[in-house]
Amino acid sequence: MQNKLKIINDPVHGFIKIPHEILFDVIEHPYFQRLRRISQTGLLNLIFPGATHTRFHHAIGAMHLMFTALETLKQKGIVITEEEEKSAMLAILMHDIGHGPFSHALENMLMDDWHHEKLSLLLMNRLNDEFCGQLTTAIEMFQGKYHRKFFNQLISSQLDVDRLDYLKRDSFFTGVSEGNVNAQRIISMMNVCNDELVIDAKGVYSIENFLTSRMFMYWQVYYHKTSALAEFILVKILERAKMLVSEGAILPATDNLQYFLNREKNAATDEDVERFTQMDDNEIIHAMKLWQKSEDFVLSYWCQCVIQRKFPKTIISSQPFSDQFIQDKIKTVNEKLGISNANELVHQIERSLLSYSKDKQPIYLLQKSGEIVRLDQSEDQLLSGLMTNKTTRYILTFPRI
Template sequence: MTNKLKIINDPVHGFIKIPYEMLFDVIEHPIFQRLRRISQTGLLNLIFPGATHTRFHHALGAMHLMFSALETLKLKGVKISKEEEKSVLLAILLHDIGHGPFSHALENILIEDWHHEKLSLLLMQQLNIEFNGELNTSIEMFQGKYPRKFFNQLISSQIDVDRLDYLKRDSFFSGVSEGNVNTQRIISMMNVSQDELVIDAKGIYSVENYLTARMFMYWQVYFHKTASLAEYFLVKIMQRAKYLTLNGINLPASDNLKYFLNRNSLSETNEEDVLKFTELDDYDVFLSIKMWTKSSDFLLSYYCKSLINRHFPKTIISSKPFDEAIICEKINKTNLYFNIDFGNEIVGEIKRTLLPYDAEKQPIYLLQKDGNKIKLEESANQILSSFITQTNSKYILFFPREIS
């Protein structure tokens, strides 16, 4: 008999336990193993060389933090059955199962109208059939349909275990210490009031530190100007490849990638769509990009060479939109230099917007000693919460280095 109650050594959290055999069976499934070949942070390793971790790492880490959160809640008197515990661990383990190549970057490009959460649900339902309905409750929790709301909030909210893991993990692998949040302190402050997730009032500063750490990680790492440009070019590569393929150009690519390049619309899914998707990963895309550097199509080749050789256009960042006249000047110079008339395809402006804390849509509640709960930003002890409820935007102008 195989011992399925394994212990996994994780560089971020230390030893991770697999407390239920069902979890081991799901981890061993090919659909889950595919996450080993899906980057957690897209092309961030082009800027932060250590950021080569995968969705597989993150899913295990989120499961570990979920287990810690459940242990905390049970110690505080919250009744959680073994079935509920197993189900929510399965739900968080599978919450990212629907991510495509390079995670968020290519969402809705190769597979139109297929958000990763929609795909995750599809694949969870497929696994549920294979495992004879053992994921029924997990799917309810994932969708927010389970009566006890706090289970879904632990999976997806403004202070869920998903965010707690990816912030700490991305901080660790990128080497950016500003994102290194104290996950154990925050988890130790978690509580439940009227079946909703709350934070004990004395944990307010840990929560504020977490919110600001997330804000810094977005501006310093996820929205880094070169990272934003790399992601933009990856999207342009796939859009261009799809356009050329649908217009009769036979581009070299893996069978899995060719399948999606040849599909004009995937709003209606079938079994073959899902099967092909579960076989598609970063390697399919990156191998194709390497081959397309030699494409006779100027734009496809330009985008691909920029990524493969890490030879990106020059970028300028601003807190305000760039003047249209400046952008037009760059486009004209580009057209003249390359003798083309589509300079607007390699000159442009990227906008990045962040709302650090959404106090209206998903407020974080503090549980006071008298049993009442208040919104985080309404606490007399808050220092930063009321100042991070405004949307911030930055603008990135990019143009070929040859014309600078």
Template sequence: MSKVKILNDPVYGFISIPYGIIFDLVEHPYFQRLRRIKQVSLTHYVYPGALHTRFHHALGAYHLTCQAIDVLRSKGTEISDAEAEAVGISILLHDIGHGPFSHTLEHTLINVTHEQLSVMIMEQLNQEFEGALSLAIEIFNNRYHKPFLHQLVSGQLDMDRMDYLNRDSFFTGVSEGVIGYDRIIKMLAVHNNHLVVEEKGIYSIEKFLIARRLMYWQVYLHKTVLSAEQMLIQTLRRAKMLRHRGIKLGVQGSLNYFLENTFSEQDFRLNRAILLERFTSLDDTDIASALKYWQEHFDPILSFMSKNLITRRLFKLEFMDRQPDSDHIRLLRQKIEKQHPYSHDVTDYLLIMGKETNTAYSTSKEEIQILLKSGEVKPMSLISDHGIQPKIFTKHYLCYPKDVKI
């Protein structure tokens, strides 16, 4: 029998999955659920090809991590087989806690972050696999004595970002996200147990950081994508409020369970097995089916929002440099109430306000470290002439039905 399972990936070609615990985790129902969760939520409403899943991404990030381990070993970094396997498990399961439509419904359907859920699912799997994930969990939580292993999984230059930029660029067709991932990986090294990049790789890092910023504005925070995602959030908010009032929604199983009840991280920890079993039965299809059903619901706001999402009649979204003034908001409320006189709280759902931030590089987090030819290590922000500044860009927005004219 072959020692590895070969998968054909559209981005990297062949990906090798070794038989043993890695293969068993991929085959586990928790991981197979990721096939039914889209990587970039409702982005396909703008970029029709963006139908790839968290399953694709997790395997891609695992593949890049294996390459990085090989490079670091070739440069004399000691990484045992157990450590290599553990960091592989850690990256493979890094997104296992995502719910339906990924980030969009975080804190809406379930008030627990996907990172917290990922850790709890890993702990549950560790119990099932009789402690075989203990080292992986240590690495994931950054409690292992070799921080560079955690930095491969979570950091400003981790394999998670490396894959999602490449993969999202590939499936959206937005070429600005293409990065030289293979060169960046070959430039990785370890200094004092921390991940560093050799100086000759700095231009590839610069392109990586710029690509990430461009992908955020062109893809992840595209105004039409943001409009669709905000509409979905408000639709689920409305559904949850109606269910709490005792109104039947026509949905069953785990979706109905989480609409009826609100759980904290503490609740999940106290009732881990039961709540995780419920959570891991949820995926995009539950929400999509509910939206189709709710188109005919008697609640006018729920049916209006659901119908518009299903038929892609999305709200208008205006970006602005500063917070909208109160007079403008008051006028919008009046127009919405006149155009859509459904109920007294209609503007709580049909007028959406918020802000989004984006930066190419953050100095508030652990910085990317550059290993100079002299042997000195400096943070990226202190190396001049490379055009990367830790500036945060903020855009405010208003989102409302297109038939409301100002």
């Protein structure tokens, strides 16, 4: 018999145990193995060269942190059955299984309005059929339907093991130290009260450090102006390609990508799902390399920007750019390049961040008295109250001329 209780050596967390055979079976499945070919951070490696890690890395890391969190809760007297432990680890392991090429950037371009969580759930149900119902409880936890609420909060909330892993992992691979949260310290402060996930009050500053680290990572890394631009261009490339194909143009691409370029907006079919689970970053990169030579100037321009890393210029502002300013840029680009459709190349990109929501799944602190206090209302908090306002930045992009 094959030994499925493996140990994985992870550069971020060290040795990761796979304590249940079903976890190994899911990891070995083609749906999950595809995540090896899906970038965790899109085109971020064009800005931070080390950011070449994948969704596969992240899912394994999040599974490890879930195991650590459950062990911590058990030590604090919270009763967690082996079935619950196994299911919670399965749920977080599969939480990103529906991600498309380049992660978030293209998820709506291929399957129209099918968010990756919707696709993840669909694929989980298919896997559940394959594994004879062994994932049923995991799916309930993922959907927030399991009767013990804290399991879903560990999977998806403002302080979940998903965020703890991606912040620490993305910080490690980008080299941006501001995101290097102390995941072990935060997990050691986790507790459960009335089936809700809470944090022991003495961990208040670790939580505030986590929230500020996340905020800095967003503005310094994920929403970095060139990172935001690269993601925007990816969407524009697929948008343009779909439009050209709908007008009768023939664009070279793999069979699967051709299928999605020609796909009409409608409910997902079995073929859609089957083809989607074969798509990865490589097909999009291959297409962009070929489309650099497209007869369509706009498609060719955008693809060259990415493949040759010749990005357009950007200006960043805390206020929206005026229509007049944008129109002047369009006019200048038209004149300098001798074209008439510069409006396709000049765009305003908007990025917003709410660092902490006091209303949606707030973080609660458990006082020594047994009282539960919302983080932003705690007398000990220093920064949380300042992070409840949304911040927005505007980026204007236009060709270098």
